[in-house]
Amino acid sequence: MALQCEIAHEVRYDRKNYFYPDTPKNYQITQYTHPLGAGGCLELPSGRRVSITRLHVEEDSAKMVHQGSDSLAGSTHSLVDFNRAGIPLAEIVSEPDMRSGAEAAEYGRELQKILRYVGASDGNMAEGSMRLDINVSIRPRGEEGLRPKVEVKNVNSFKSVQQAVDFEVVRQARAYDAGEAVRQETRMWDEKELASKLMRVKEGESDYRYFPEPDVPPLALASSVVQAWRATLQELPAAKRARYQDPAGLNLDAETTKFLTDDLAVARFFEAAVEQHGAEPKEAAKWLVGDIAGHLNGNKGRVKEFGKIKLTPAGLAELVGLIGQGKITGKIAKELLPELLDEWEGGEEGAVLDLVQARGLEAITDPAVIAALVQKVLEANPEKVEDFRGGKTKLLGFFVGMVLKESGSRANPEVVQSLTVEALNGA
Structure with missing residues (x-):
């Protein structure tokens, strides 16, 4: 729903048959003919609109771990980790609308934000909660139709997404320039050598011999149920960015908006400080983007994660208000900030002022x-x-x-x- 897909009225599953060590039963339960969602789209911050072909549910395969070398090509043997095998996952397939490695990475970041906003996943690529496989196909400008695509796996960061796409574009272009054919194949991204390596020649869909999954019956989804789910959908990143930058509203600049909306926890904190506790929006945003972010990213603070700070939205609103009222100076506020973030046990209205008075730090205005x-x-x-x-x-x-x-x-x-x-x- 967050990807604006048309939701299927009936959920059906299929069996995909193939032989590979990561699937010892030699088949995978997936959705081939009736995906859960189809025909969606995702708007990137840059303005590029990426169409979503389908979202289908399937079971995960095992994880292959190659031993004996830093790269797949030089490995002497492989191990298979079955801990995730059979766990359900959602696969999101996009249309070939991206034109560069930078756009592919931007798509991945925006998709990660959406997954986190709706609570579908923490989107942590380092832990495998979100994985990206990229398909790259190039053609001369003006040519109709798509040439063979190459799938690249083992892409474990958005930086690697950009590097892998850009590498494949150059590799395929050189092959075509040399009169060579580009096969439909699966390759693995080598982080150390910053190059893709051949894994296997890609099988065609007919090789998988799909047929309806006999052990999982169809499930009907009533329109009323789908509408009820849709009503619970909260504001998504694109809508939040537009609201924050609206000249008739908060009127924040693009850089500040990006920082606040990239992390849902930060956006919620900011909105609570402004909407519930009356903080001046631009001043609250300035503190979040500047001194608070600087403290979390620096070497002196004990707290490194935003979700673990002691300062509350009410505390930030009070701090900003005390500066605006001239009751404390900005310099004193900055001196108090590390304690407010790392150690403060306040939270009640007026608690920041109590701390200021207890330390004798009120502004001298006489x-x-x-x-x-x-x-x-x-x-x-x-x-x-x-x-x-x-x-x-x-x-x-x-x-x-x-x-x-x-x-x-x-x-x-x-x-x-x-x-x-x-x-x-x-x-």
């Missing part, structure tokens, strides 16, 4: 107090005062920085600058 700090800094640097008054106006930044340091970063920077200028000009 002009008289700030003026006294300015005077103290000027008296400690008489030579620089004379230099400023002699025309070296760039020293203003030095004086402002010293006053802020003297205040423990608690003084309002704008008030500090205004009062410093007045004092230096003898006002």
Whole structure:
């Protein structure tokens, strides 16, 4: 449904017959004649529209592990891991609408996001929760019809998807230029050599001898059931991106929108801070994209995963609000952030302010107090005062920085600058 497919009213299964070590019973239960979904599409962030041929359910095969070499070609023997054999999976087949390795990788990333948004899979390629096989076929510009396709397996990252597609395009083009034929075959991507290696010549569909699966009866899907499922479908990545960038709405820029929507947990956190707790959208987004992301990706923070941070949406909304109200400075907020992310046990409304007050970190807003700090800094640097008054106006930044340091970063920077200028000009 998330892929806009037409859902079948009757679920049927077929038996696919073939001989290979990863399927010891020599057949696989799949859907050949009646896929669960067909005729869908997926819109990429770049604007490319990729049609979805079908989504069918089938049982997984075993995992082949090749030993004795870093590459398949040099391996001395193979092991078979049957832990995943027979586990149901959904295979999504796309139309040949992608034109480059970059677009293929973009398609994979967008599909991963959709699977995570609807809760169908965690989409973790490193653990095999999501696997991609690519089919590459090239033809001269303007030629009708498709030439033989080559399937490439063992593609374990989106970076590898792009590399494998680009490699195959060049390999096939060179073969055609040399007058050689390109066979329909299955190849394996070699991560070490960044090249595809022949596994086997591809079998045709007739070789599989499909027939209706006798052990799994058909299952009827009532339209009312399908509609009920469709009603539970939540907002998908493309719709969320459009809403975030809507000039009449949040009006966020494309880069910020991408960061927030790439991870559903981040998007939910952001929306809760804004919609439930009243955070100013652009300020909340700025903190998530900037300092919070920087902390998680840096070396100093103990928490490295967004889902494990201690800061709550309410806490972020309060932090942003305190800065906006002038109750704390941005510098103090940044100093508090590591504790809020790694250790904070708050969560109640007003808890961030309680922490600020307990540490004595409230912003200094009294002009008289700030003026006294300015005077103290000027008296400690008489030579620089004379230099400023002699025309070296760039020293203003030095004086402002010293006053802020003297205040423990608690003084309002704008008030500090205004009062410093007045004092230096003898006002």
